[in-house]
Amino acid sequence: MESTNQHCMILLVLVLILTCNVIIASSSSPATKRFHFNVEWKQVTRLCHTKSLLTVNGEYPGPTIAVHEGDRVEVEVTNRIAKNTTIHWHGIRQLRTAWADGPAYITQCRIRGGHTYTYKFNVVDQRGTLMWHAHFSWQRASVHGAFIIYPCAPYPFSPKNQAEIPIIFGEWWNGDVDAVESEMMLLGGGPNSSDAYTINGLPGPLYPCSAKDTFVQAVEPGKTYMLRIINAAISNELFFAVANHTLRVVEVDAVYTKPFSTPAIMIAPGQTTNVLITTNQAPDPSGMFAMAATPYLTSSFPTDNTTTVGFLQYKGRKSGNKNAKPSVVVPNLPKMTDTPFATKFLGKLRSLATPQYPWRVPKAIDKRVITTISLNLQDCPPNRTCKGYAGKRFYASMNNQSFIRPLMSILEGHYKSFTASQMLASSFPERPPKAFNFTGVDPVAENMNTEFGNKPLAVPFGTNLEIVLQDTSFLNPENHPIHVHGHNFFIVGQGFGNYDAKVDPMGYNLVDPPERNTVAVPVGGWSTIRFKADNPGTWFIHCHLEQHTSWGLVMAFIVPNGPGASQSLLPPPDDLPSC
Numbered sequence: 001m002e003s004t005n006q007h008c009m010i011l012l013v014l015v016l017i018l019t020c021n022v023i024i025a026s027s028s029s030p031a032t033k034r035f036h037f038n039v040e041w042k043q044v045t046r047l048c049h050t051k052s053l054l055t056v057n058g059e060y061p062g063p064t065i066a067v068h069e070g071d072r073v074e075v076e077v078t079n080r081i082a083k084n085t086t087i088h089w090h091g092i093r094q095l096r097t098a099w100a101d102g103p104a105y106i107t108q109c110r111i112r113g114g115h116t117y118t119y120k121f122n123v124v125d126q127r128g129t130l131m132w133h134a135h136f137s138w139q140r141a142s143v144h145g146a147f148i149i150y151p152c153a154p155y156p157f158s159p160k161n162q163a164e165i166p167i168i169f170g171e172w173w174n175g176d177v178d179a180v181e182s183e184m185m186l187l188g189g190g191p192n193s194s195d196a197y198t199i200n201g202l203p204g205p206l207y208p209c210s211a212k213d214t215f216v217q218a219v220e221p222g223k224t225y226m227l228r229i230i231n232a233a234i235s236n237e238l239f240f241a242v243a244n245h246t247l248r249v250v251e252v253d254a255v256y257t258k259p260f261s262t263p264a265i266m267i268a269p270g271q272t273t274n275v276l277i278t279t280n281q282a283p284d285p286s287g288m289f290a291m292a293a294t295p296y297l298t299s300s301f302p303t304d305n306t307t308t309v310g311f312l313q314y315k316g317r318k319s320g321n322k323n324a325k326p327s328v329v330v331p332n333l334p335k336m337t338d339t340p341f342a343t344k345f346l347g348k349l350r351s352l353a354t355p356q357y358p359w360r361v362p363k364a365i366d367k368r369v370i371t372t373i374s375l376n377l378q379d380c381p382p383n384r385t386c387k388g389y390a391g392k393r394f395y396a397s398m399n400n401q402s403f404i405r406p407l408m409s410i411l412e413g414h415y416k417s418f419t420a421s422q423m424l425a426s427s428f429p430e431r432p433p434k435a436f437n438f439t440g441v442d443p444v445a446e447n448m449n450t451e452f453g454n455k456p457l458a459v460p461f462g463t464n465l466e467i468v469l470q471d472t473s474f475l476n477p478e479n480h481p482i483h484v485h486g487h488n489f490f491i492v493g494q495g496f497g498n499y500d501a502k503v504d505p506m507g508y509n510l511v512d513p514p515e516r517n518t519v520a521v522p523v524g525g526w527s528t529i530r531f532k533a534d535n536p537g538t539w540f541i542h543c544h545l546e547q548h549t550s551w552g553l554v555m556a557f558i559v560p561n562g563p564g565a566s567q568s569l570l571p572p573p574d575d576l577p578s579c
C-alpha cells in the first residue's frame with residue numbers, strides 16, 4: 001500500500017515539474033488543480049476498537065493535495081454527515097481570498113450536512129509541506145492530510161533526494177472525539193487523553209492489537225529521502241527520531257531553512273518539517289530501523305504519554321533469519337520532558353535567506369502588542385459541579401480575553417467595511433490587563449474569571465506588527481503552539497521567564513530569523529513574532545492545542561483593504577455557506 005503511494009508520488013513530482021516549466025515559459029494564467037472532498041464516516045479499527053471515524057473520502061489520514069507553486073486550487077467539499085464542518089488550508093496565505101481560509105465563524109459559516117462549498121485560492125510564492133484539516137470542533141483529529149507545494153526552482157539543498165515520504169502524526173481515540181470535547185466543556189475539566197499516537201494513521205507495535213497496523217516504508221540502501229513531517233496531533237508537541245540515522249532539516253512550515261543535522265526533531269501541532277535522511281547504515285538482521293514519535297511533555301495535566309513506532313525497511317537487507325524481530329528502540333529519541341533538547345533544536349532554525357528566497361523581516365515596527373497566553377479558572381455555573389481545579393472550570397485566554405465564537409462569520413460581518421476600506425475598530429487589549437510575575441511560582445488569582453467575548457485586534461493595512469506571546473504559570477506553564485492564519489511571521493526572539501521590553505529586543509535576530517506559521521512558545525517563557533499585516537481579511541490567531549482553542553486561547557485579527565486594487569479582499573464567492 002505505502003510503496004504504491006510512493007510510486008505515485010514520484011510520478012507526480014515529474015509531472016508537476018513539467019507543468020511548472022510550461023507555465024514559466026508561457027507565463028500564462030495559472031494551472032487549476034481540482035480536488036473533491038467528501039466528508040464522510042468510515043468504519044475504522046485500531047487498538048482492537050472499531051468505530052465510525054470522520055474522514056475525507058474514506059481515507060485516514062485524508063488524501064494528499066499536491067500542487068505546484070503558482071497553481072490555482074479548487075477543492076469542492078461536500079459534507080455527507082449530519083454534523084457541520086469546514087476545512088482549513090493550514091499555512092496557505094490566502095492572499096485576497098480570506099473566504100477560502102476555513103475556520104468556522106471566522107471566515108465562513110459552517111458547511112451544513114448535505115451542502116457543498118468549493119474553496120478557491122491561489123498558491124502564491126509558497127513552496128514546501130503544509131497540511132489541511134477540518135476547522136470545526138475537534139474534527140481535525142481524523143480529518144487532516146498533507147498539502148504539498150512543489151517548487152518551480154530546484155531545491156536549494158543537496159544531496160538530491162531519491163524520493164519523498166510523507167510522515168503525518170495523529171492521535172487516535174478509541175471513543176468518539178466529539179464527545180471528548182463536549183464532556184470537557186460540560187464538566188470544565190481537562191480532556192480525556194488519546195489512546196495512541198499514529199504515524200500515517202498507524203499506531204505501531206507498542207500498542208495492543210497493533211503489530212499489523214504499523215507504518216513500514218521500504219527504502220533502498222545508499223540513497224537520500226525527504227521526509228515531509230506533519231504534526232496533525234490534537235494535544236501534544238512531539239519528538240521524532242529514526243534509529244541510527246541523522247535528520248538533516250531543510251525546511252519548516254513551507255519555508256527553506258539553512259540546513260542542519262540533528263539526532264531528532266521537536267514538532268508542535270500545526271508545524272511541518274522537511275528533513276533529508278540518507279540510508280547509509282547497516283540494518284539489524286530484520287533489515288529494519290525503527291522510527292518513533294513521543295510527546296514532548298511540558299504540562300502537569302495528565303495526557304497520552306505513549307510512543308508510536310514505524311519502520312524503514314532496507315530493501316534486500318533481510319538476513320536469512322525469518323524470525324528476526326526488528327528492534328523498536330530508538331536511542332536518539334529525547335526523553336519526554338527534555339526541554340533543553342527542544343530549546344536547542346528550535347534555536348538552530350534559521351531562514352535560508354538568500355537573494356532567491358529573500359526574507360522580509362520588518363527591521364522596524366509600527367506596533368507592539370504584548371499578550372499573555374494562559375490557562376485560566378472560571379467560576380462554576382450555579383448548580384453545577386466543575387471538574388477543573390478547586391471546584392472551578394478550566395478556560396484559557398489571551399490578555400484575559402477568553403474567545404467565544406460568534407454566531408456569524410466575523411469576515412462577513414465586516415465585509416462592508418472592507419469594501420469601503422474603512423479602519424475597523426480594534427478592541428483587543430494590547431497589553432496584559434495587570435502586570436504580575438507571569439512565570440513566577442504562584443501567580444495566584446491574577447487570571448481568574450477572564451472576560452468572554454471576541455474583541456478583535458485590527459491594524460492598518462501594511463502595519464509592521466510585533467506580537468510578544470507570554471506564557472504564564474497560572475495552573476501550570478506549558479509550551480503553546482501559536483498559529484497565525486493568513487500570514488507567515490518571523491520568530492525574532494524567545495526566552496524563558498518574563499519578557500522585558502527594555503532588554504530583550506536587543507537580542508532579537510533581525511538577520512535570518514526562522515519564518516513559520518506556528519511558533520512553539522517556550523514553556524514558562526515568551527516568543528516575539530514580527531510580520532507585515534498585508535493580507536486583507538479576518539484571521540484567526542490561536543493555540544493549536546485543540547483543548548486550548550476550545551477554552552478560548554484565541555484572537556481574531558483584522559487587516560482592512562490596502563490602497564491598491566490588488567490589495568483588496570475579493571468579493572465573497574456565490575456558494576459561501578450562509579449562517
Ligand code: C2O
Nearest residue numbers: 090103270483540
Ligand atoms: Cu491549523 Cu486555525 O489552524
